Amino acid sequence: MNDFNFYKSQGISDAVEKIADQPDAKFIAGGTNLIDLLKYNLMTVSTLVDVNSIKEDTLSETDGAVLLNAFATNANTAYHPIIEERYPLLSKAILAGASAQIRNMASNGGNLLQKTRCYYYYDANTPCNKREPGSGCSAINGYNRNLAILGTSDHCIAVFPSDMCVALAALNATVCVTGPDGDRKIPFSEFHRLPGNTPHIDNNLLTAELITGIELPSKGFEKNYSYLKLRDRNSYAFALISVATAMELENNQITEIRIALGGVAAKPWRVQKAEDFLVGKTPTKENFALAAELIVEGAKGFEFNAFKIELAKRAIIRNCLMALNPASQLPGAQPSA
Structure with a gap:
């Protein structure tokens, strides 16, 4: 693992400003995926900006909709009475993922930003366009049992691993972000990207943007x-x-x-x-x-x-x-x- 600086942010604007000043810096909340990437030397950072101090309530309600705190843990979200009652699909999906220990650490925002678990992405000795653009895709002619069958390209057949996000897609969630240019909302269907010619770009976040919340529509489909x-x-x-x-x-x-x-x-x-x-x-x-x-x-x-x-x-x-x-x-x- 490479050396890096650690900065504990004092709030959303402070965290965004710190990242904007350092292009090689990254936000960290639970770190359940990010730390692995650093340990395996698949990613290097100049600074980790800790956003855990931003944690507030797990969720809030406004006009029938529910806003999930991006910095709340997966576990607190899945077991929250409002989620269990009004959005049981989301609760069930979260609890299908990872282990209890990881869910206790992993943040909602971080869940959206997971990297693929493609074997070749995690093996720095093999070509991978997602890790190193232009190097090739070892998975296409390699061991690809767990990989994609839809939306693939000649450059990448990796899959996105989240369970939570599958439920969020079905619920028509909206991703709330804050960046140097202010706040904006991204429909969930437009947040993640297919590989195309740029498999190394996983989502449509702009530089230094931080996920601050996930908005759930009032309809939770709790009956069926x-x-x-x-x-x-x-x-x-x-x-x-x-x-x-x-x-x-x-x-x-x-x-x-x-x-x-x-x-x-x-x-x-x-x-x-x-x-x-x-x-x-x-x-x-x-x-x-x-x-x-x-x-x-x-x-x-x-x-x-x-x-x-x-x-x-x-x-x-x-x-x-x-x-x-x-x-x-x-x-x-x-x-x-």
């Missing part, structure tokens, strides 16, 4: 929701496929539905035409199967991960059926499909 995470082992593993489903029903017809996938692309994956297709339909396995085809349309498998295309379809169907009866997600309940 489900989060499904399929992985190689039951705990402490990143998703092969994850699905967040949020649904509203009236007279056995779907009036609104959101379906977001994780483990398949460099950002949470939603397809509007699939959701539009389901509106006005009855919530049947057959209709969910047709929607699943639309969601994975254009998917491209590689040598070791082509199985994820069919797995994604089945996961979508199963998770939509589970959303009809959230009690089916309780321990010991039998799968719906």
